[in-house]
Amino acid sequence: MHDLINSGRITLRMLRYFHQVAVSGHFGRAAEELHISKSPMSIQIKELEGALGLSLFHRDSRNVSLTATGRALKLECEQVFNALDNAITNTQRQGRAENSTLSIGIVSSAFLDGFANLLSDFKAKHPDCSLNFTELAPNQQKEALHGGVVDLGICRYVDTLNEPTLNSRVLVKENLTLAVPNTHPLKDRRLVALAELKDEEIAVLDRTISNSTPFLVSKCKEHGFYPKMTFEVQEPSTLLALVASGQAIALVSDCFRSQKSKNVRFIRLKEEIPADLCAIYKKNYQTPILNKFLQFIEFDYKPQVGET
Numbered sequence: 231m232h233d234l235i236n237s238g239r240i241t242l243r244m245l246r247y248f249h250q251v252a253v254s255g256h257f258g259r260a261a262e263e264l265h266i267s268k269s270p271m272s273i274q275i276k277e278l279e280g281a282l283g284l285s286l287f288h289r290d291s292r293n294v295s296l297t298a299t300g301r302a303l304k305l306e307c308e309q310v311f312n313a314l315d316n317a318i319t320n321t322q323r324q325g326r327a328e329n330s331t332l333s334i335g336i337v338s339s340a341f342l343d344g345f346a347n348l349l350s351d352f353k354a355k356h357p358d359c360s361l362n363f364t365e366l367a368p369n370q371q372k373e374a375l376h377g378g379v380v381d382l383g384i385c386r387y388v389d390t391l392n393e394p395t396l397n398s399r400v401l402v403k404e405n406l407t408l409a410v411p412n413t414h415p416l417k418d419r420r421l422v423a424l425a426e427l428k429d430e431e432i433a434v435l436d437r438t439i440s441n442s443t444p445f446l447v448s449k450c451k452e453h454g455f456y457p458k459m460t461f462e463v464q465e466p467s468t469l470l471a472l473v474a475s476g477q478a479i480a481l482v483s484d485c486f487r488s489q490k491s492k493n494v495r496f497i498r499l500k501e502e503i504p505a506d507l508c509a510i511y512k513k514n515y516q517t518p519i520l521n522k523f524l525q526f527i528e529f530d531y532k533p534q535v536g537e538t
Contacts (some may be wrong), residue, residue: 428455
């Protein structure tokens, strides 16, 4: 049978015609139900019998009845048609899900910026849309975007730079702020210049997961020194833990001011070093829900300003 189908000698149309006659028990009624004329249907069924080398019907002048082989084929056809219908239904369901689900790669600090409020507003405007989240470091987000694993990335400004294949949109405008232990000599200052940190031990993010550390190094060099990077960690929360334990200072985005700690003081930098929360996505990549989200950002949402 497999070779007969591959060669085109047996087609789905032949099986459909055969099955309708088998159900109706009459060529004329079957033709009417299929909205075709009787003659081409009869020819197709004859060709099916010829390809199989078997008789599927007992025929007389008034009615037809199935042979034993015909009854067996009728059952097989019903299984095949059900499988096809299920496959098509599942494919359509999957397609609808893909068109209404936005997959987002996100840095862990995004929700400190009120990103949840943005998502809530988007869902209120588009209740038919679903959002899936995966916590990914910035460099992992870029790989996932290019691999089609996520539709959108949420990261910091520095990780949008020098990415010719990606577009970006600002969601929350922020700057870097200084975090020091509550025992540090600078703890009572309201403003600190970057150059004052040249002798400090600084905790930074692992440069393999984000561009934030090379960016910070370049800013320090612009102000005449190379930073003493004592710790290199995976998570921004670990930076604050090191600060709280008195082992280092750190430069973090303004949103971390909301993480109140008796052991950490936050101090504004004299220099405005951007740490905006941004959305990134592939150029020339479009899905219906991604377009809805981007239009929402463009027309219905005004970028917020983080704490300063």
